[in-house]
Amino acid sequence: MQPSRRSVLGSLGSSALVGIAGCTSGTATSGTPTDGYRRVDESDGAGVVARLHGPDGAQLLFDERDLREVGPVEELNGSHSIRTRLTDEGASSVVETVRRAGVDGDPHAFEISVEFDGEDLNRFGITAGLAEAIAEGDWDGEFLLLFDGRDRAAEVRRALVGTPTE
Structure with missing residues (x-):
């Protein structure tokens, strides 16, 4: 029996999603950044919500309906x-x-x-570089999810798109 999306995403440690707010520069070792991308259909949504928390409270950043593409699992700088x-x-x-x-x-x-089905999966700070890029309009809408192991990354990808990793 395969684990549910909730249990897969709920079991992620902080190392799994900390890259989402960081710089996404760098070249993947397994092809170009867009190789293997799959367009996400509304029915593929995994109940993911991202919120911005600050002095004035929490605000919605995006949810699964805003997710257009999920790339393949790639090796990047040893992760x-x-x-x-x-x-x-x-x-x-x-x-x-x-x-x-x-x-x-x-x-x-x-x-x-980053939340899944109403539960916090992870919270992390925002780098000055990312904040500046977004404020100046230099951000392209890409988020990079980082993982310690390929198996964990593959589990999360399957939960997000419901298909094999490659």
Whole structure:
């Protein structure tokens, strides 16, 4: 019996999702960043929600309806990763929310939470570089999910898109 998406995503440690708010630069060792991308259909949604937390409370950044692409599991600098990309509308909404909240003025006062079915999976800070890129409109809507092991990355990818990793 395969584990449910909830149990897979709920079992993630902090190392699994900490890359989501970091810089996504770098070249994957297994092809170009878009090789193997699969367009996400609305029915593929895994109940994922990201929120911005700051001095004025929490605000929605995006949810599974804003997720456009989920890439293959790739090796990146000794770890494993999955590149994801938001829809244009989802990315624009994130940019507007971050700008309105003033994240670029004091990124250390903010954090992002990633939730699945209403449970926090992870919370992490926002780097000054990411806050600046988003505020200046230089962010392309890509999030990089990092994992210690390929098996864990493959489990999460299956939970997100419901298909094999390759």
